[in-house]
Amino acid sequence: MRIALTGGIGSGKSFVCRLLEERGIAIYDCDAAAKRLMRHDEALKERLMQLVGQDLYVDGRLDKARMARFMLQNEAHTAQVNAIVHPAVGDDFMASGYEWMECAILFESGFDRYVDRVVCVAAPQEVRIARVMARDNLPREKVLQWMEKQWPQEEVARRSHFVIVNDGKEPLNQQIDSLLAQLR
Numbered sequence: 001m002r003i004a005l006t007g008g009i010g011s012g013k014s015f016v017c018r019l020l021e022e023r024g025i026a027i028y029d030c031d032a033a034a035k036r037l038m039r040h041d042e043a044l045k046e047r048l049m050q051l052v053g054q055d056l057y058v059d060g061r062l063d064k065a066r067m068a069r070f071m072l073q074n075e076a077h078t079a080q081v082n083a084i085v086h087p088a089v090g091d092d093f094m095a096s097g098y099e100w101m102e103c104a105i106l107f108e109s110g111f112d113r114y115v116d117r118v119v120c121v122a123a124p125q126e127v128r129i130a131r132v133m134a135r136d137n138l139p140r141e142k143v144l145q146w147m148e149k150q151w152p153q154e155e156v157a158r159r160s161h162f163v164i165v166n167d168g169k170e171p172l173n174q175q176i177d178s179l180l181a182q183l184r
Contacts, residue, residue, distance in 0.1 A: 002099055002114060003183065006106035007121035008150045010128030010135075010143070012166035016121050017102050019176055028098035030111065033089050038062055047084045082109065090114055107159055108151060119179060120160035122153055123167050 005020075005027070007013045017027045037044050039062060049056050052070045056063055071078045086109050093101055093114055103111050112118055123131075125147070132143045157163045162182070164175045 001116045001183065002101070003117045003119060004106050004112065004115040005100065005102045005119045005121060006104060006156060006160070007123075007166075008128065008153050008156065009104070009146050010130075010132040011121040011123045011153070012131070013102055013104065013121045016164055016166060016172065016176070019172060020100065023176070023180070025100055026098055028093050028096055028101040030089055030093070030101055030103040030109075033092050034085050037088050037092060038085065041088060044084065044088050048081070051080055051084065086110065105150070107156060112159070117162070117183065118160040119162045119164060120153075120157045121164050121166050122157050123165070125153075127167055 005013055005017060017029075020027060038048065045057060045062075048067075052067065056066055056070075067081070071081055090111060090113075093111075101111070101115065103109065106112050106115075106118065128147070129140060129143050132138060132146070133140060136143075162179055164172065164179065166172060
C-alpha cells in the first residue's frame, strides 16, 4: 500500500514525517526529489532548457532565479514547468520502492493517483501562520499570500482518508499510532 502525507504550509507535515521515521517508516520527499531531478536528470534538464531557454543551466547548475522569473511571468509557464517536472517525480517515486511520500501539493499536482491512501496533517490557521512566521522569519501578510496559493485545508482534509490534527494540543504520537494501526 502506498500512502501520501499532505497538508498546507505550517501544518507540521515535516514534523509528522520525523515521528513516522522514528517508527522506521522511510518517506519519499517530493520537494527534495524535484530539486534532485532538476539538477541531475539529463532528459529532464533538456526539456526544461527547451521550454525556458538554454541559459537555464549555467556550468551545469540550475539558475533558480531564471526559473523563478519564468514561472512567475504567468500561470501558463508554471503549468508548463509542472507538466515536465511532476511526471518525472511521480515516475521516480514509483520506481523508488518507498511506500510513503510527503507531498504538499498532492491533489493540485495529481500525485494522489500514485497512492492508495492520503493522510492530511491539519492545524488551525493561526497556529500555521505563527509557525511559518517563526520558521521563515516572514511577516504575517507574506504567510497569508502563500496560504492563499494553496488549496483550502478543509478541501484537502475532505479528500483525504485520514486527518492528523497538529494543533499543539492533540497528542500526535497517539494519532500516529492509531493511524498505523488502521493502515495495517
